[in-house]
Amino acid sequence: DLVFPSLSYRTGPYAANGIPFADGYADYFTLVNERDGGIGGVPARVLECETGYNTEKGVECYESTKGEGALVYQPLSTGITYQLIPKASADGIPIHSMGYGRTSAANGKVFPWVFNYPANYWNGASHAVNHVLDLNGGDLSGKKIALVYHNSAYGKEPIRTLEELSAKHGFELSLLPVDHPGQEQKSQWLQIRREKPDYVFMWGWGVMNQVAIQEAANIRFPMENFVGIWWSGSENDVIPAGDGANGYKALALHNTGSDFPVFDDIQKYVVDAGKAAGAGDQIGTVLYNRGLYAAMLAVEAAKKAQEIHGTADITPAMMRDGMEALEISEESQAALGMPNFGPTFTVSCENHGGPGLGAVQQWDAAAQTWSLITDFGPSDMEVIGALIEEDSAAYAAENGIEPACS
Amino acid sequence: MPEQLLFATEVILNGLMAGVLYALVALGFVLIFKASGVFNYAQGVMALFAAMTLVGIQTGQVPFAHLINTILGTEIHHFGWHVPALLSILLTLGVMILFAILVERVLLKHLVNQEPIILFMATIGLAYFMEGFGDLMWGSDIKKLDVGLPQGISETIDTTTYEWFGYGFFIDRLDIAATIVAVILVISLTLFSQYTKTGRALRAVADDHQAALSVGISLRRIWVIVWSIAGFVALVAGIMWGAKSGVQFSLSLIALKALPVLMLGGFTSIPGAIVGGLIIGVGEKLFEFAIGPMVGGATENWFAYVLALIFLVFRPQGLFGEKIIERV
Amino acid sequence: MFYREAGDFKTSYAADQQTFPIAFDRYRYWAVLAIAIGVVPFFINDYWANAVLLPFLIYAIAAIGLNILTGYCGQVSLGTGGFMAVGAYASYKLMTAFPDLNFVLVVLLSGGVTAAVGMIFGLPSLRIKGFYLAVATLAAQFFLVWLFNKVPWFYNYSASGQINAPERTIFGHAVTGAAASPTAKYLFCLFFVILLAVVARNLTRGRIGRSWMSIRDMDIAAEIIGVNPLRTKLSAFAISSFFVGVAGALFFSVYLGAVEVTEAFGIQKSFLVLFMIIIGGLGSIFGSFAGAAFMVLLPVLLKNVMVGSLGWPTDIAAHFEFIIVGALIMFFLIVEPHGLAQLWRILKEKLRLWPFPH
Amino acid sequence: MLDATDAQDTLLEVKNIEVIYNHVILVLKGVSLTVPKGGIIALLGGNGAGKTTTLKAISNLLHSERGEVTKGSILYRNRPVADLNPSELVKTGVIQVMEGRHCFEHLTIEENLLTGAYTRRDGAARVQEDLDMVYTYFPRLKERRRSQAGYTSGGEQQMCAIGRALMSRPETILLDEPSMGLAPQLVEEIFQIVRDLNEKEGVSFLLAEQNTNVALKYAHYGYILESGRVVMDGPAADLRENPDVKEFYLGMSEEGRKSFRDVRSYRRRKRWLS
Amino acid sequence: MSAAESYVTADGRTIGATVMEMRNITLRFGGVVAIKDISFDIREGEIRAIIGPNGAGKSSMLNVINGFYHPQEGEIWFKGEKRAPMRPHEIAHQGIARTFQNIALFKGMSTLDNIMTGRFTHMKSNLLMQAFWKGPAEREEVENREIAEKIIDFLEIQHIRKTPVGRLPYGLQKRVELGRALAAEPRLLLLDEPMAGMNVEEKEDMSRFILDVNDEFGTTIALIEHDMGVVMDISDRVVVMDYGRKIGDGTPDEVRNNQDVIDAYLGVPHD
Ligand SMILES: Nc1ncnc2c1ncn2[C@@H]1O[C@H](COP(=O)(O)OP(=O)(O)OP(=O)(O)O)[C@@H](O)[C@H]1O
Ligand SMILES: Nc1ncnc2c1ncn2[C@@H]1O[C@H](COP(=O)(O)OP(=O)(O)OP(=O)(O)O)[C@@H](O)[C@H]1O
Numbered sequence A: 001d002l003v004f005p006s007l008s009y010r011t012g013p014y015a016a017n018g019i020p021f022a023d024g025y026a027d028y029f030t031l032v033n034e035r036d037g038g039i040g041g042v043p044a045r046v047l048e049c050e051t052g053y054n055t056e057k058g059v060e061c062y063e064s065t066k067g068e069g070a071l072v073y074q075p076l077s078t079g080i081t082y083q084l085i086p087k088a089s090a091d092g093i094p095i096h097s098m099g100y101g102r103t104s105a106a107n108g109k110v111f112p113w114v115f116n117y118p119a120n121y122w123n124g125a126s127h128a129v130n131h132v133l134d135l136n137g138g139d140l141s142g143k144k145i146a147l148v149y150h151n152s153a154y155g156k157e158p159i160r161t162l163e164e165l166s167a168k169h170g171f172e173l174s175l176l177p178v179d180h181p182g183q184e185q186k187s188q189w190l191q192i193r194r195e196k197p198d199y200v201f202m203w204g205w206g207v208m209n210q211v212a213i214q215e216a217a218n219i220r221f222p223m224e225n226f227v228g229i230w231w232s233g234s235e236n237d238v239i240p241a242g243d244g245a246n247g248y249k250a251l252a253l254h255n256t257g258s259d260f261p262v263f264d265d266i267q268k269y270v271v272d273a274g275k276a277a278g279a280g281d282q283i284g285t286v287l288y289n290r291g292l293y294a295a296m297l298a299v300e301a302a303k304k305a306q307e308i309h310g311t312a313d314i315t316p317a318m319m320r321d322g323m324e325a326l327e328i329s330e331e332s333q334a335a336l337g338m339p340n341f342g343p344t345f346t347v348s349c350e351n352h353g354g355p356g357l358g359a360v361q362q363w364d365a366a367a368q369t370w371s372l373i374t375d376f377g378p379s380d381m382e383v384i385g386a387l388i389e390e391d392s393a394a395y396a397a398e399n400g401i402e403p404a405c406s
Numbered sequence B: 001m002p003e004q005l006l007f008a009t010e011v012i013l014n015g016l017m018a019g020v021l022y023a024l025v026a027l028g029f030v031l032i033f034k035a036s037g038v039f040n041y042a043q044g045v046m047a048l049f050a051a052m053t054l055v056g057i058q059t060g061q062v063p064f065a066h067l068i069n070t071i072l073g074t075e076i077h078h079f080g081w082h083v084p085a086l087l088s089i090l091l092t093l094g095v096m097i098l099f100a101i102l103v104e105r106v107l108l109k110h111l112v113n114q115e116p117i118i119l120f121m122a123t124i125g126l127a128y129f130m131e132g133f134g135d136l137m138w139g140s141d142i143k144k145l146d147v148g149l150p151q152g153i154s155e156t157i158d159t160t161t162y163e164w165f166g167y168g169f170f171i172d173r174l175d176i177a178a179t180i181v182a183v184i185l186v187i188s189l190t191l192f193s194q195y196t197k198t199g200r201a202l203r204a205v206a207d208d209h210q211a212a213l214s215v216g217i218s219l220r221r222i223w224v225i226v227w228s229i230a231g232f233v234a235l236v237a238g239i240m241w242g243a244k245s246g247v248q249f250s251l252s253l254i255a256l257k258a259l260p261v262l263m264l265g266g267f268t269s270i271p272g273a274i275v276g277g278l279i280i281g282v283g284e285k286l287f288e289f290a291i292g293p294m295v296g297g298a299t300e301n302w303f304a305y306v307l308a309l310i311f312l313v314f315r316p317q318g319l320f321g322e323k324i325i326e327r328v
Numbered sequence C: 001m002f003y004r005e006a007g008d009f010k011t012s013y014a015a016d017q018q019t020f021p022i023a024f025d026r027y028r029y030w031a032v033l034a035i036a037i038g039v040v041p042f043f044i045n046d047y048w049a050n051a052v053l054l055p056f057l058i059y060a061i062a063a064i065g066l067n068i069l070t071g072y073c074g075q076v077s078l079g080t081g082g083f084m085a086v087g088a089y090a091s092y093k094l095m096t097a098f099p100d101l102n103f104v105l106v107v108l109l110s111g112g113v114t115a116a117v118g119m120i121f122g123l124p125s126l127r128i129k130g131f132y133l134a135v136a137t138l139a140a141q142f143f144l145v146w147l148f149n150k151v152p153w154f155y156n157y158s159a160s161g162q163i164n165a166p167e168r169t170i171f172g173h174a175v176t177g178a179a180a181s182p183t184a185k186y187l188f189c190l191f192f193v194i195l196l197a198v199v200a201r202n203l204t205r206g207r208i209g210r211s212w213m214s215i216r217d218m219d220i221a222a223e224i225i226g227v228n229p230l231r232t233k234l235s236a237f238a239i240s241s242f243f244v245g246v247a248g249a250l251f252f253s254v255y256l257g258a259v260e261v262t263e264a265f266g267i268q269k270s271f272l273v274l275f276m277i278i279i280g281g282l283g284s285i286f287g288s289f290a291g292a293a294f295m296v297l298l299p300v301l302l303k304n305v306m307v308g309s310l311g312w313p314t315d316i317a318a319h320f321e322f323i324i325v326g327a328l329i330m331f332f333l334i335v336e337p338h339g340l341a342q343l344w345r346i347l348k349e350k351l352r353l354w355p356f357p358h
Numbered sequence D: 001m002l003d004a005t006d007a008q009d010t011l012l013e014v015k016n017i018e019v020i021y022n023h024v025i026l027v028l029k030g031v032s033l034t035v036p037k038g039g040i041i042a043l044l045g046g047n048g049a050g051k052t053t054t055l056k057a058i059s060n061l062l063h064s065e066r067g068e069v070t071k072g073s074i075l076y077r078n079r080p081v082a083d084l085n086p087s088e089l090v091k092t093g094v095i096q097v098m099e100g101r102h103c104f105e106h107l108t109i110e111e112n113l114l115t116g117a118y119t120r121r122d123g124a125a126r127v128q129e130d131l132d133m134v135y136t137y138f139p140r141l142k143e144r145r146r147s148q149a150g151y152t153s154g155g156e157q158q159m160c161a162i163g164r165a166l167m168s169r170p171e172t173i174l175l176d177e178p179s180m181g182l183a184p185q186l187v188e189e190i191f192q193i194v195r196d197l198n199e200k201e202g203v204s205f206l207l208a209e210q211n212t213n214v215a216l217k218y219a220h221y222g223y224i225l226e227s228g229r230v231v232m233d234g235p236a237a238d239l240r241e242n243p244d245v246k247e248f249y250l251g252m253s254e255e256g257r258k259s260f261r262d263v264r265s266y267r268r269r270k271r272w273l274s
Numbered sequence E: 001m002s003a004a005e006s007y008v009t010a011d012g013r014t015i016g017a018t019v020m021e022m023r024n025i026t027l028r029f030g031g032v033v034a035i036k037d038i039s040f041d042i043r044e045g046e047i048r049a050i051i052g053p054n055g056a057g058k059s060s061m062l063n064v065i066n067g068f069y070h071p072q073e074g075e076i077w078f079k080g081e082k083r084a085p086m087r088p089h090e091i092a093h094q095g096i097a098r099t100f101q102n103i104a105l106f107k108g109m110s111t112l113d114n115i116m117t118g119r120f121t122h123m124k125s126n127l128l129m130q131a132f133w134k135g136p137a138e139r140e141e142v143e144n145r146e147i148a149e150k151i152i153d154f155l156e157i158q159h160i161r162k163t164p165v166g167r168l169p170y171g172l173q174k175r176v177e178l179g180r181a182l183a184a185e186p187r188l189l190l191l192d193e194p195m196a197g198m199n200v201e202e203k204e205d206m207s208r209f210i211l212d213v214n215d216e217f218g219t220t221i222a223l224i225e226h227d228m229g230v231v232m233d234i235s236d237r238v239v240v241m242d243y244g245r246k247i248g249d250g251t252p253d254e255v256r257n258n259q260d261v262i263d264a265y266l267g268v269p270h271d
């Protein structure tokens, strides 16, 4: 069988976010097994391992699952991703850090085993800027944008990009770090209240999101001018703030809601059959969908690998080839019962990050739903590409890697 | 008033409010420390557990639903009722008292007369236990806590101050509520510990377990009382913080915000918790306001500790703590 | 009668002052060493090295370090995570600034840097005591982490603030980086463990160790006897931080290979190492090992049993893991408040008398 | 009431107890003794004989020192004390003055004394009366009543500990080395108080005391403990006349009291058993 | 008797010149005056007793001598020099050791380690040498061990050499504490109620140890004790304190017949 480890976190500070993702990830594979009889006829097996968002446990999980023939890792934490990049590269197992992890890993010449399609944090930063550019008719000069970020590697990711973009578009950027866990953000929000930035971006995670949105509502910051990264845009983040969160925006890697044919299948083959990974109440939530989407991409890559290598029983190396040749189109998504679920993209050796398409979703507090308010749009690859080159080159130099495409 | 001064005033006011919230957590530590010399690491987890239980009762959640469903293959989640806020607070209080009794029975009883660090460690074990247990019981999703506390900017203050200074101060109504609750708590607890026989017994126990036993103070009773009160304080803190940020794992980490308060106010002083809280709240907010931007921000966590440290160097027992007796 | 000391006479004080005065203990020690050096390396694989043995060895060093400060000198510290971070970042800066520097030296120098930092943060201990000091050391913890997170120089201006350990070799074998074999990493850490354990043992049984313990047991009396409290406490902070720094350097470079300071060296780490020494036994080198083993191995074991063998869902298993670890901590403290080391000592005393009850 | 064998009035009966510390250290090897109602019983013996341990076993405080009674039984008013926790024991009227003072350091002297009345339910006025009584016994305490006990001198703390026990209006007092660290007149005074309480209020005493001279002067009956065993017992008057007791516990030889300066050979050690 | 000249006692010991002199010492704690304007001296080789009712300020006086308390007024002269304010550990290095009224042993350490700690002021080896336990460190350790063992033999506590002192009965703890103080080979030994909680036999032993130390090593001893028998028998001169004041000073016989002392402390003239 084909082994897909899932380094999940159903405990610890981010459990509330880890659970729906892990459920979605697992349910999709169950669906594929039940409905299609596996991938190319071979059943998929999800090996779940609890990391608690803790790096050391992540290492233990990696070591204990890799021997089982793991095809691709979805580390689900920036820290663990950094951790696994050299290890997995040495072991020849691909990593898919979808929308997180090391951004410059998009450079497949330096990071042959790491993929971060369809979009990464730097794309995200650019999406957010693009969105406010759209709102302002393409001119941001003289505008003020504040970034509220989790004071960690993850939260610091967009800073470089935003700095470049602020130089390019002439907006003023102010940085407001929030320390883990982020329960107290009075200072940051009072500062926002004083300085009245036109827009606030947020790179938050866990309780920090809820508190930020709550505080923004408290100071009556206009919610439609508040844009979070895709990790700051789940139901968990907005519901505690109640009506105050109405109009809050977040970036999206994929579509929202459960209005897709695939969910009928999930209901039929997975939930009704009593095989759902979770309690079933998370289906259709943003993070469940994200888990589902990640699993879908993994399955598609596996199919691709089977196709390339002509064998159903693929190895991690073949899986890598499949990922590198992955193509997601309107049609392929529709065929899976997920029309327009995610952006269309292709992966190549030079570009493991895809084109970096993203959309914006907005919260409707009355209806308790997220919905996309834009199409999947491009990001400023001119700026980002250069940054990726620079950062990956530094990594290559430090680690004596000769960038190349096989 | 010049603008900067207005801003600073607003920061100070909010610092005071934040300080009150820290103090609420610190209070739980102080109670238990004062009464038994135990540094209760589990205080944060207790707050979390109390808040989770409150929400669970209020929304009619089935405890251990996940476990039951996994074992029996059932699909139960909710009882389908909704308990009024006040009743569920009372019920939760009952649960916390039960918890206090259990802690005494299972744990503290066996650790009479041990060194403080051992007792500290035991509460760490307790914290681990409760962390797993609480999650197993109520699930680790984020829960919204709603007992009808007001929230959001206080319009009255905003508009009045706007009329006066041309700049409306931001004060959160939740903070105002917390302040009122905290003041009532602190006053009643101070009176209790200073002027009642039980209060005196509490302090005796903290000094010397064996001697307390020898004069007939029942450690077991005292501990149950104290842990029940601490459970109540944890519940109050859990409600306030839970209303602010939802009920979920990170709630237990608020303990870290309470430690510098504790240090500064003194481990054994109830009023110290409040004063310490206010100083820390104002200090860290002001520092972040004035110096933070120059050094890149996010200074609050460490600055609170450094501030407390500076105070300690001059008063090693904290502002109001009992003097450390050094004699030979 | 399994364990005996009768008939084991000493004819000189030097012999009586050796590390293991009882022959039986000595044999057991050599046996453990022989297995660790001679047998384990042949059976080690990635899983055992990366998931079990490396963390165990490295935490053992940190635990010994903290035990020197807390168990021997009585100064409770919650700054261990911060000091480990100092070791880690020092080794990172040394490795990247001096690529040719011998890696053993890098690790030792990192310990030295940490010792200096530790001494600075040890200064308040002259006035602040007990739990107040414990909380005060949290200032070090938070400040150091903030510093490494904030000042880009420490992480060589990398985009995310992560640091990555470049490859370094000892005798031609890589010990850091992805190419390092589990055996090489294991032996490298083992070398430090043995070296530092012996040093710790020597320090704690002699003049310095006694001065630490005297400060721990009764600081006023110690001072009246002639022990200089400031120097003694600072030396404990320095030595302890040295150990913790070495542990931090190994933790980063050999074990994880990439770390982010807030995640890897947060407050949880400080608590974890403190748990180890209390569970293991304050004031005992053996206890440091026992505690590290307990806190590292138990969760792994529980996980493997519950998820691997019993097939429980991972989240229920994880919750039970907390419940069980917590319950065991309480259970052990109730049975023996002075830790696993004391439990072992009592067992030995019982064995010595066996089959007689007293 | 001088005869300890008078069974119907027995208050406290220790039967052949064995105590082990830490599961391995055997300290008491079969100690039996009786305290009759209204008796003053002295427990004598050298350092480490097990006096303190015996008292702690009676007041149920061993548990917190990781010691346990493994054999034998202790009955107070024919009830096994093992069934009572220390605080219930105090309520039934047994209170212990612990060796080494054990005052509550951070409480003032007066608060210390008041904690002694913790178990009493007979109203503040009665407690106040007893407080005054303690102050008349120990005027020094009255002077220092507002000081934290931790800052008072050794003797003051000793008075405080004794006074605290008196405050509980006990029926039986277990006194562990009451005279330790007290100035000579105070020692006499303390024993006067003991006799007073005994005669006027019928309080019974079990006292472990090193000051054999005084102890035997005031006690009715004595037990001598050596290495965890009772090696001799008898009415106090008889013990005082026993030549061994005279020599080793009272410091008298045939020629009368000898000077400490003249004791040349300290290597001599005669024991009844060991 | 002027301080300068030395004399020989009845039992043949030489009492030398003044080693320590307290001049007009006053010590206050807030409102409490623990010591009020007290002066006295201690001469080389003598056994100087300090007696007085409870709370008279005796222990405080010892604390002043070894620098734990700093008197508000008065001067302390040691070996003919006025002593500057010092930390206790510096004073220990001048050769003053003591025992405590409330036993202050290092509870977690064995008897042997406690006594070895007493040797602290005589040990020099540095950290690095200690870390590798070779050469000078080991040698020094063995040499000092020999001295410690002598003291253990002397005090007859061989059987508890390796027992953690926390477990020892009160009387033995007192003895270990004496051992620890002796290990420092002090010139001036301060003993605070060394015989509290001992029976006559043990007091005899203790007296013997004290006399022997004084005799064999010529150690000067200042002693607080409530057992008048012991004090009268073994001390050369006695200071009597009451309420922080000195009410008597002289040979045992003089003190015993001093009416103030009788009133305040002895009650009846002691035989
Ligand atoms: N907590 C303990 N752990 C181990 N052994 C102990 C403990 N307490 C006492 N002992 C041992 O028990 C024996 C009796 O001690 P105990 O304190 O009862 O003697 P004692 O007669 O009161 O002596 P003293 O007159 O010196 O107070 C001693 O040998 C002592 O070492
Ligand atoms: N650190 C201190 N703070 C406040 N008061 C103190 C302090 N030390 C001693 N005292 C007070 O000073 C007085 C003298 O105390 P000291 O201990 O010297 O008495 P002592 O003569 O040794 O008595 P005893 O024979 O009872 O031991 C006592 O009343 C005591 O309460």
Ligand SMILES: [Mg+2]
Residues within 6 Å of the ligand: D051, D052, D053, D099, E169, E170
């Ligand atoms: Mg005793």
Ligand SMILES: [Mg+2]
Residues within 6 Å of the ligand: D153, D154, D155, E058, E059, E060, E101, E192
């Ligand atoms: Mg005294």
